[in-house]
Amino acid sequence: MRLAILGAGAWGTALAINLSARHQVTLWTKDSNHLSELLSSRINLSFFPDFPLPDNLYLTASLAEALENTELVLIVVPVSGFGETLHDLVKTCKKTPVIWGCKGFESGTAKLPHQIVAEVLPDQLSCGVISGPSFAVEVARGLPTALTLASEDENFSREMASQLHSKNLRIYTSQDVIGVETGGAIKNVITIAAGISDGMGYGHNARAALITRGLMEITRLGLALGGKMETFMGLAGVGDLLLTCTGDLSRNRRVGLLLAAGKPLSGILSELGHVAEGVHTASAVLQLGRKFNVDMPITEAVCKILLEGMPARAAVDMLLNREPKAEIY
Ligand SMILES: NC(=O)C1=CN([C@@H]2O[C@H](COP(=O)(O)OP(=O)(O)OC[C@H]3O[C@@H](n4cnc5c(N)ncnc54)[C@H](O)[C@@H]3O)[C@@H](O)[C@H]2O)C=CC1
Numbered sequence: 001m002r003l004a005i006l007g008a009g010a011w012g013t014a015l016a017i018n019l020s021a022r023h024q025v026t027l028w029t030k031d032s033n034h035l036s037e038l039l040s041s042r043i044n045l046s047f048f049p050d051f052p053l054p055d056n057l058y059l060t061a062s063l064a065e066a067l068e069n070t071e072l073v074l075i076v077v078p079v080s081g082f083g084e085t086l087h088d089l090v091k092t093c094k095k096t097p098v099i100w101g102c103k104g105f106e107s108g109t110a111k112l113p114h115q116i117v118a119e120v121l122p123d124q125l126s127c128g129v130i131s132g133p134s135f136a137v138e139v140a141r142g143l144p145t146a147l148t149l150a151s152e153d154e155n156f157s158r159e160m161a162s163q164l165h166s167k168n169l170r171i172y173t174s175q176d177v178i179g180v181e182t183g184g185a186i187k188n189v190i191t192i193a194a195g196i197s198d199g200m201g202y203g204h205n206a207r208a209a210l211i212t213r214g215l216m217e218i219t220r221l222g223l224a225l226g227g228k229m230e231t232f233m234g235l236a237g238v239g240d241l242l243l244t245c246t247g248d249l250s251r252n253r254r255v256g257l258l259l260a261a262g263k264p265l266s267g268i269l270s271e272l273g274h275v276a277e278g279v280h281t282a283s284a285v286l287q288l289g290r291k292f293n294v295d296m297p298i299t300e301a302v303c304k305i306l307l308e309g310m311p312a313r314a315a316v317d318m319l320l321n322r323e324p325k326a327e328i329y
């Protein structure tokens with residue numbers, strides 16, 4: 001298949017490396033300076049420096065060129081650039097099927113990516129989201145990874161999954177777009193909390209409790225938004241939550257670890273050099289929790305730290321001092 005990957009960060013590059021083994025892939029960056037770097041070194045020094053780019057991977061900064069004869073567009077820019085990228089796509093007048101891999105609610109509007117698609121590309125029928133436990137480095141290495149591809153159009157997800165599926169990239173299908181997007185978005189906020197807890201030395205018991213109670217927050221808000229319970233128990237829910245809360249490759253976890261060490265958020269984000277979606281999505285999650293009357297104490301504590309500068313220890317005390325209640329309610 002001929003496919004265009006829009007977004008040459010860690011995730012776009014990892015997917016391009018993996019999929020180039022079986023497909024004709026074009027990797028698009030909006031930034032012409034970044035393109036020059038990619039073309040001259042054949043390595044993504046800015047975002048993914050440890051992997052040479054495959055010889056058959058085509059690189060461009062021209063969207064029209066990227067979309068030439070393309071059968072599928074994979075959008076893997078951060079959520080903050082997702083709407084802009086869709087608007088750029090509209091200008092090309094191409095009706096190519098679209099799959100996105102960004103994880104978060106849009107900051108300010110609290111919209112999920114599929115809601116942005118519905119606004120910008122209202123006639124886009126062949127579309128869906130791909131998500132699940134997938135550190136970019138491991139996908140680039142060809143290590144076994146399983147993902148969920150969700151689309152309201154079952155034929156589309158089945159057809160695309162069969163094209164993209166391989167021994168090292170197992171693609172399961174789903175029709176629960178809201179559930180898959182919600183799981184991927186909220187787990188980033190819970191992961192920041194897990195990083196904080198580990199950074200403060202609270203131990204394995206506390207982390208297990210955070211993951212479990214975090215899954216409860218994901219499930220409660222996800223159900224309120226229209227997602228399905230089984231999705232939160234699957235790859236895009238508990239699967240991704242477990243990965244990033246425990247795996248040191250997670251940027252969101254790293255944000256938590258560094259906050260616990262007392263570093264200021266602005267310094268952490270510039271040191272990271274990559275997007276940490278939990279930072280940008282936390283307030284939207286809190287806003288939606290309030291709107292749907294869903295109790296989200298972990299999200300609230302993370303927001304206090306990120307948005308109000310509350311010291312991590314005080315936020316943890318706030319969580320620990322909550323009144324006891326029934327586990328399931
Ligand atoms: N890195 C990973 O392991 C995974 C990341 N994701 C998700 O994929 C999305 C992208 O993540 P990464 O590639 O890791 O981030 P990154 O920070 O490594 O790279 C982001 C890329 O997007 C580009 N970009 C930013 N705004 C843009 C815009 N408006 N238009 C065009 N390009 C723009 C940047 O120049 C950069 O090349 C995030 O939502 C993330 O949660 C999903 C699964 C795995």
Ligand SMILES: O=C(CO)COP(=O)(O)O
Nearest residue numbers: 132133134135250251252
């Ligand atoms: O979502 C991811 C893996 O599934 C990547 O997580 P981070 O953005 O925290 O690195």
